Amino acid sequence: MTDAPMRPRLSDLERSELDTLIRQLGQPAFRAGQVWDWMAKKGVFAPREMTNLPAPLRDKLIELHPDPALQFEGDSEARDTTEKLLFRLADGRYVESVLIPAPKRTTVCLSSQVGCAVGCRFCASGIEGGQRNLTTGEIFEQFMAMSRRAEERGRRVSNIVVMGMGEPMFNFSHVMAALDRINSPEGPNLGARKITVSTVGIRGGVERFTALRKPYTLAFSLHAPNDELRRRIVPLASAMSVAEIREAALRHLKETGREVTFEYVLLRGVNDSPAEAREFRALMRGTQASVNLIPYNPVPGLPYERPDDRDVDRFVAILEDGRVKVSVRRRKGSDIDAACGQLALKRRAEER
Ligand code: SAH
Ligand code: SF4
Numbered sequence: 001m002t003d004a005p006m007r008p009r010l011s012d013l014e015r016s017e018l019d020t021l022i023r024q025l026g027q028p029a030f031r032a033g034q035v036w037d038w039m040a041k042k043g044v045f046a047p048r049e050m051t052n053l054p055a056p057l058r059d060k061l062i063e064l065h066p067d068p069a070l071q072f073e074g075d076s077e078a079r080d081t082t083e084k085l086l087f088r089l090a091d092g093r094y095v096e097s098v099l100i101p102a103p104k105r106t107t108v109c110l111s112s113q114v115g116c117a118v119g120c121r122f123c124a125s126g127i128e129g130g131q132r133n134l135t136t137g138e139i140f141e142q143f144m145a146m147s148r149r150a151e152e153r154g155r156r157v158s159n160i161v162v163m164g165m166g167e168p169m170f171n172f173s174h175v176m177a178a179l180d181r182i183n184s185p186e187g188p189n190l191g192a193r194k195i196t197v198s199t200v201g202i203r204g205g206v207e208r209f210t211a212l213r214k215p216y217t218l219a220f221s222l223h224a225p226n227d228e229l230r231r232r233i234v235p236l237a238s239a240m241s242v243a244e245i246r247e248a249a250l251r252h253l254k255e256t257g258r259e260v261t262f263e264y265v266l267l268r269g270v271n272d273s274p275a276e277a278r279e280f281r282a283l284m285r286g287t288q289a290s291v292n293l294i295p296y297n298p299v300p301g302l303p304y305e306r307p308d309d310r311d312v313d314r315f316v317a318i319l320e321d322g323r324v325k326v327s328v329r330r331r332k333g334s335d336i337d338a339a340c341g342q343l344a345l346k347r348r349a350e351e352r
Contacts, residue, residue: 006090010035010065011045011137014177015186021064027057035061040187043144045069045137069137070095070145083149089114089138093131097142097164099149099157107159108146110139112175113166118200118236120223122267122296122304125165133171139178147188160190161219163198169205179216192216198263201240201248210252218252219261219292220245224271225279233271242283249287260287265294266312268305277318290325 015036022032034052038044045068047061070087083099098109117130150157162168168175183192196217209218224230227241249260266272296306319326
């Protein structure tokens, strides 16, 4: 998957690049700070709205970088207050983000790519394959748009999960640059511990992630306790094996002191039996990891189903019997297609 061949947007510039640009335009250094504040504090990315800039600078910026990276395209709200926003990108592709208010937190789910090359059998994002990496600006603008939506609801975003469309480890540098900007005191200043990056297990990316020693949380999408079953669900040949993922989780814990999360999508009759729960429990022993079980959100056209609550409860009980820390993500947003990638997919189908 390639990077965008498009002209960079203002939000794609790093702070040092903006400083250089402002200097080249013959403007005093503090103007760069003003432009940065519009973007990183107020979520305003169109220079024509940056009202405290002198007109000549504003005109020059409008000429160079007229438009934001994202155009708001539509949204849907679920009965449970989860909201999903769809954005149109400069090249006409779509990306989506989800706002998940809960009693004690407000979480934003960000996308890292358009489509996904991993092609997990149950996932809507994989259906059309990988299309392209999102730029730093596109990821950052998602966050700012979702923060604004949260504010309109009287809330403040407290957590981020990079669990929307795409495999973040395939777009490592842009994802990390965007998260660093979100985490920065010169921007939204969201605590690093409140940020989770979810991966299917891409060797080089996971190693780089651990080596950064940032207190971001690492989550592995495991979905199966052995390679034979996992390969059927996660067909990417270069994905890490179950044993490698377990080792990488232990290494991450040792080197960063941060506990890892394992995600496991429960697919009826595929990976939800007591035997699989026991095998999973054995795998978790000694890892200190917590497990997030996700009963499947059915995707139209795909042959997988959500297990009955009774089967979910049985799976939980077996894990808890081994003192594994388990949480279950119940139905959040399932009635608005909040499952990974579904809204953007539907929009593309409507356009055809
Ligand atoms: N590519 C990364 C991050 C995006 S997917 C990854 O796979 O980890 C984020 C999570 O959503 C993954 O755990 C994925 O398995 C899960 N997911 C995808 N489609 C789903 C669906 N239809 N129902 C429930 N969970 C789903
Ligand atoms: Fe890609 Fe994650 Fe979907 Fe798998 S679950 S296809 S890795 S987005």
